Amino acid sequence: MNTIRFYTHSIRMLMKSRLQYPLSFTVQTLAQLVMEAGEMLAVLLVIDRFGGLKEWSGGEMLIFFGVMSITFYMTEIFGRGITGGIDSMIRQGGMDTLLIRPRSIMEQMICRDVDPRRIGCIAVGLTALIAGSAQTGLTWTFIRILLLLEAVFFGMMMVLGLFLIEATCSIFSVRSLEMINALTYGGRSACQYPIDVFPRPIRLLFSVVAPFSLTLHVPVSFIVGKPLFGWPQWTAFVCPLSGAVILAVMTVVFNIGIKHYRSTGS
Amino acid sequence: MRALYAVFRMRFREELRYRGAVIGGVICQTFFGLILIAVYRALYDTRPQTQPLQDVVTYVWLQQGFFRMMLSFDGELTEKIRSGGIAYDLCRPLNTYAYYCTRGMAQKVTGSLLRSVPMMMIAVLLPDGWGLRAPVSAPALFCALLSLFCGLLCVCALDMISNGFTLLTLDGRGIQSLLNLLMMTFSGNILPLTLFPDRWQGVIRVLPYAQLLDAPIRIYTGSQSLSGVPAIWGLQLAWTCVLTACGLLLWNVNRKRLVLQGG
Numbered sequence: 001m002n003t004i005r006f007y008t009h010s011i012r013m014l015m016k017s018r019l020q021y022p023l024s025f026t027v028q029t030l031a032q033l034v035m036e037a038g039e040m041l042a043v044l045l046v047i048d049r050f051g052g053l054k055e056w057s058g059g060e061m062l063i064f065f066g067v068m069s070i071t072f073y074m075t076e077i078f079g080r081g082i083t084g085g086i087d088s089m090i091r092q093g094g095m096d097t098l099l100i101r102p103r104s105i106m107e108q109m110i111c112r113d114v115d116p117r118r119i120g121c122i123a124v125g126l127t128a129l130i131a132g133s134a135q136t137g138l139t140w141t142f143i144r145i146l147l148l149l150e151a152v153f154f155g156m157m158m159v160l161g162l163f164l165i166e167a168t169c170s171i172f173s174v175r176s177l178e179m180i181n182a183l184t185y186g187g188r189s190a191c192q193y194p195i196d197v198f199p200r201p202i203r204l205l206f207s208v209v210a211p212f213s214l215t216l217h218v219p220v221s222f223i224v225g226k227p228l229f230g231w232p233q234w235t236a237f238v239c240p241l242s243g244a245v246i247l248a249v250m251t252v253v254f255n256i257g258i259k260h261y262r263s264t265g266s
Numbered sequence: 267m268r269a270l271y272a273v274f275r276m277r278f279r280e281e282l283r284y285r286g287a288v289i290g291g292v293i294c295q296t297f298f299g300l301i302l303i304a305v306y307r308a309l310y311d312t313r314p315q316t317q318p319l320q321d322v323v324t325y326v327w328l329q330q331g332f333f334r335m336m337l338s339f340d341g342e343l344t345e346k347i348r349s350g351g352i353a354y355d356l357c358r359p360l361n362t363y364a365y366y367c368t369r370g371m372a373q374k375v376t377g378s379l380l381r382s383v384p385m386m387m388i389a390v391l392l393p394d395g396w397g398l399r400a401p402v403s404a405p406a407l408f409c410a411l412l413s414l415f416c417g418l419l420c421v422c423a424l425d426m427i428s429n430g431f432t433l434l435t436l437d438g439r440g441i442q443s444l445l446n447l448l449m450m451t452f453s454g455n456i457l458p459l460t461l462f463p464d465r466w467q468g469v470i471r472v473l474p475y476a477q478l479l480d481a482p483i484r485i486y487t488g489s490q491s492l493s494g495v496p497a498i499w500g501l502q503l504a505w506t507c508v509l510t511a512c513g514l515l516l517w518n519v520n521r522k523r524l525v526l527q528g529g
Contacts, residue, residue: 031443
């Protein structure tokens with residue numbers, strides 16, 4: 001309970017400080033919106049040219065895209081402390097400060113930063129979701145909304161877990177970690193399309209190592225009424241839980257990793 | 267000219283220092299390429315197009331390999347503008363525009379050479395339908411390389427315009443993100459230009475963005491016949507002249523009303 005109060009308090013303070021320069025904030029939010037709109041434009045152009053992707057119609061592709069960008073950028077808004085700049089914090093010795101405080105490292109890391117500018121990306125994601133459900137004639141029943149919320153919530157946990165892999169690696173290697181981006185940002189680009197369009201190795205990667213398919217594709221395919229691989233309904237509720245598993249495993253790994261931390265600061 | 271050559275060489279060496287980071291970059295970029303190709307293969311299964319799939323695959327590899335030619339960001343310049351450090355550069359007995367243009371060009375050349383050569387080697391080894399295909403003919407390869415050089419000049423001129431806006435507003439992030447989106451979209455990076463709607467083709471082919479990488483790649487894959495190549499070079503050089511003129515104008519106007527920051 002104490003942790004949650006601590007977190008909401010930090011988030012509120014950080015948000016306030018980020019909104020101190022309204023003009024700069026607005027411009028940067030618009031810049032984010034423009035960037036994500038470019039991604040959506042690509043999907044729209046693909047739909048215009050190809051009509052659909054395997055058995056998925058254009059509207060369904062937009063729904064997948066929308067849920068993906070909402071999940072990913074919600075994580076970046078509220079989990080910025082983990083998704084951004086851990087490596088530079090470690091490089092500059094900032095980790096030392098966290099280690100001497102009487103709180104757990106994970107708790108302090110998540111309370112470190114927020115990034116409200118990403119709301120621009122979420123606006124685009126919502127637009128895609130609404131446009132997609134209008135095109136497919138989807139009615140948002142209670143159970144569908146519940147599934148969507150579950151998919152987004154556990155998806156956020158999984159993305160945080162993936163960024164923790166990067167954080168753990170940066171304890172051991174101070175230099176560039178572009179390779180890990182293949183899992184996080186690569187996963188975002190790949191899994192905005194449903195998993196069953198990919199060949200087996202990519203499918204395995206995004207089901208076992210970075211299970212975007214379990215947290216996102218399985219529930220969303222139920223929402224649009226085309227269950228992936230013909231799986232029964234209960235799987236749509238159970239599969240997203242893998243996001244929590246990834247986060248739990250990575251928290252343990254990170255805490256082991258931090259025992260080997262050597263300060264780099266001066 | 268000799269001074270600019272020295273600037274180019276210095277920047278080239280500076281970029282060469284971080285060879286370790288390149289390996290990670292290449293692996294990451296190759297992975298992105300594979301995912302894009304997987305998506306295009308699935309799309310072609312859904313509805314085949316007149317343009318052969320193999321051309322699209324080659325297009326993706328060349329775009330990924332020369333990604334650094336388009337996306338290069340001179341963070342040092344932005345920082346100098348914000349902190350007022352640009353005053354030192356204005357004191358140099360060199361044209362500031364030419365100085366930064368040369369720096370940018372060196373960064374682009376090193377970045378894309380270091381990444382594209384290992385990536386092309388990986389891409390050639392991949393099985394048919396996934397890998398890079400050889401150019402249609404030796405003359406086509408030669409023409410494509412010349413066209414790539416013209417494209418490099420063109421993209422440098424474009425970058426200098428975007429830097430000029432930073433000079434104007436100090437915080438260029440708003441306008442730069444817009445210009446970046448235009449570049450990424452209409453240079454064929456997020457989707458090959460041939461897959462854009464047919465009714466757009468007449469316009470997007472003439473835009474300066476199509477001259478950067480799309481034109482050389484079309485010559486490479488042979489979808490552009492060799493007889494039309496001189497017209498493409500002409501268009502590329504014409505855009506380079508126009509854009510350089512615009513950039514120079516922007517820089518000269520700004521230099522007169524530049525307020526130095528800091529103290």
